[in-house]
């Protein structure tokens with residue numbers, strides 16, 4: 001990743017179906033000046049309210065990361081955030097005409113490809129990367145136990161151990177040092193896991209109204225119902241989610257190790273890290 005801050009060369013619009021609401025939504029990525037960070041805007045609401053993509057503005061971590069306040073929210077920001085972190089987009093206004101981002105292909109590839117086609121513009125000021133300087137961790141003692149650790153490191157290196165009782169899926173481990181190149185090749189196209197019994201439950205709750213077998217790694221009792229993009233696609237997607245959630249702090253370096261963790265623990269770690277990085 002270069003040393004200068006970056007934004008997009010020009011405004012980019014992306015339209016698509018939202019995973020949970022099933023509605024068509026337009027998202028517009030607008031270049032911004034240095035030191036403004038990533039901000040999200042509900043452009044369909046009066047006054048076009050804006051919030052910075054920072055951990056104190058996360059209002060929900062059930063199934064996805066949701067930014068907002070008492071009046072409005074934007075769901076499923078994590079895959080776009082992963083693309084911005086992975087490709088090194090520092091300053092951007094994300095206008096969304098609705099309460100959820102388009103899902104693209106269920107990974108970050110749809111966003112990453114559009115951003116790369118539009119092109120990145122280097123800005124005059126240097127990037128301010130935050131470093132993990134001391135070990136920080138969070139854990140969940142409930143069964144199955146899960147852990148998420150951050151250790152000092154000069155690069156951003158993320159490992160994830162996915163555990164499952166499902167014989168067809170089993171346990172998966174993946175790790176990588178994140179650079180724009182490894183992000184595009186190894187991470188960006190990994191999709192999330194969805195068990196068929198979960199999909200039914202989500203739909204009863206009014207979630208997962210969009211989506212199909214191509215935008216997730218769907219697993220039924222008999223095993224995988226989707227063609228896999230990587231044999232360890234689920235572990236890779238978990239790393240993708242972590243990359244996106246970590247970007248609530250801006251660019252970060254350190255060794256991050258997740259064992260069975262998810263968005264809720266990602267946010268807990270980010271809040272702890274922010275205290276230490278301050």
Ligand SMILES: [Zn+2]
Nearest residue numbers: 078192237241
């Ligand atoms: Zn995800």
